[in-house]
Amino acid sequence: EPEVTQTPSHQVTQMGQEVILRCVPISNHLYFYWYRQILGQKVEFLVSFYNNEISEKSEIFDDQFSVERPDGSNFTLKIRSTKLEDSAMYFCASREQVNQPQHFGDGTRLSIL
Amino acid sequence: AQTVTQSQPEMSVQEAETVTLSCTYDTSESDYYLFWYKQPPSRQMILVIRQEAYKQQNATENRFSVNFQKAAKSFSLKISDSQLGDAAMYFCAYRSVIYNQGGKLIFGQGTELSVKP
Numbered sequence: 151e152p153e154v155t156q157t158p159s160h161q162v163t164q165m166g167q168e169v170i171l172r173c174v175p176i177s178n179h180l181y182f183y184w185y186r187q188i189l190g191q192k193v194e195f196l197v198s199f200y201n202n203e204i205s206e207k208s209e210i211f212d213d214q215f216s217v218e219r220p221d222g223s224n225f226t227l228k229i230r231s232t233k234l235e236d237s238a239m240y241f242c243a244s245r246e247q248v249n250q251p252q253h254f255g256d257g258t259r260l261s262i263l
Numbered sequence: 264a265q266t267v268t269q270s271q272p273e274m275s276v277q278e279a280e281t282v283t284l285s286c287t288y289d290t291s292e293s294d295y296y297l298f299w300y301k302q303p304p305s306r307q308m309i310l311v312i313r314q315e316a317y318k319q320q321n322a323t324e325n326r327f328s329v330n331f332q333k334a335a336k337s338f339s340l341k342i343s344d345s346q347l348g349d350a351a352m353y354f355c356a357y358r359s360v361i362y363n364q365g366g367k368l369i370f371g372q373g374t375e376l377s378v379k380p
Contacts, residue, residue, distance in 0.1 A: 181366055192372045198365035206365030239306055254308035
């Protein structure tokens, strides 16, 4: 069964550094998402992406964050200047059609030191 | 704005028994989707079951079924014949069908289910 793939599984970065989290959605999917989960808390929506543009973003998704689909297969989340509070599990998800459920990757655990 | 509430932070069930996890939500929309996701210790997010609000029939997937009460805005998950592998965090989630909302999922706080042998 096709899967959403996220790399790396764990990223350790110094505060203030830039980090790029990578995702390869399922190939025929059209809608892409990033969510984050701070340890022990609920999963929070960050951003949705469709037709090569952001369709919705949350208050968390400020100017430090950006998303890109550089080559038609990868979907990346960039955090420009990481803060301690960015430490979390970041999930990528994708969806084929409007009425289909989202499929999640295994997540990237981001640790900011 | 829509909200999802799971009022049971933790639940416990004996192996082979049945357990029900509660979820309530708030929305002014008449059509939407509801989901239950399972997150085992590996922290993957696995879709368990989904329900379309316009369907009156409760969704079932093998040992998993839901009790969808639209008027009460309640969406509980019943796990029958519980197995050790069912131990996980369970999240209830809501999704609007309004296109310009991007199809994001709104999650509840989660219920940690433990299964006793």
